[in-house]
Amino acid sequence: MLYAEGKNADAEQQLLKSYDMNHENRANLDHLGRFYEAKGDITRAESYYVKGLGVQMPGANPCEADLKALYAKRHPDGAGFDTFIADLREKDRARRHDTILADRVKAPAAAPAFDLRTLDGKRVSLDSLKGKVVAINFWGIWCGWCVQELPEYQKLFEKYKADPDVVILTIDNDHSPDDVPxxxxxxxxTFPVLYDDGFVAKAGITAFPTTWFLDREGRRAFVKVGWSEKLLEEFSWRLEALK
Structure with missing residues (x-):
């Protein structure tokens, strides 16, 4: 609105202030790209579109569409765009991989002990998982972001269900557990679900989804809080690093 009113300096200040507060706001990154594109600063515009390209959020990414439009202005025949975007995605993949593995807990603490019932009445305890690499996802039907990522979590379970060194689990936090089956x-x-008996609160889980990655000693080596668009790939990186 400020830009439309001709208040360019104020608009730029507000957009950059928002960016400083949150580097992962995809809409703001797109607005910054459009702002600098309108000013004729193509290099800076492209840099913000590229940053927005790597932000994981549901839905179509406006930065990709605007980056393609900007590329077309610089290359009217559109030649090379697929290679250009593929190279950007590969660089982003390498960046995500390195960032995720660098986030491994330096001095991992043992996960709190638990002994919980599964949907079919069996018991699973922390002690029974020792010697395995384990992913535990905390979720609930009530949690929209949890539900959003569960298709990928099912794929993760399918990938590792035959691996004797890896266990994929979830702990459901619904108030009406009878609704879960x-x-x-x-x-x-078909991924395993453990019923919460108060463990979630005792473990200090306040954000959903949250996923713990336990090493073979039952220690929390990685902790992921929040939704993951590329769950299968990124969770696999963590599990493989612990094997």
Whole structure:
């Protein structure tokens, strides 16, 4: 709005202030790209579109569409765009990989002990998982972001279910656990679900989804808080690093 009113300096200040507060705001990155593109600063515009390209959020990424439009202005025949975007994605993949593995807990603490019941009445305890690499996802049907990523979590379970060194689990935090089995059936999910008996609160889980990655000694070596768009790939990186 400020830019439309001709208040360029104020608009730029507000956009950059928002960027300083949150480097992962995809909409703001797109606005910054458009702002600098309109000013004729093509190099800077492209840099913000590229940053927005790597931000994980549901839905179409406006930065990709605007980056393609900007590329077309510089290359009217559009030649080379697919190679250009593929190179950017590969660089982003390498950046994500290195960032994720660098986030490994330097002095991992043992996960709190638990002994929880599964949907089919079996018991799973922390002690029973020693010697395995374990992913534990904390979720609930009530949690929109949790539900959003569960299809990828199912793929993660399918990938590792035959691996004797890896265990993929979830702990459900629903207040009505009887709703979980029919919901799982309706979604055709088969990953293991443990019922919460108060453990989630005792463990200090306040954000959903949260995923713990336990090493073979039962220590929390990685902790991921929040939704993951590229869950299968990024969770696999963590698990493989612990094997």
């Amino acid at each position: 029919p919901w799982m059936t309706s979604k055709k999910y």
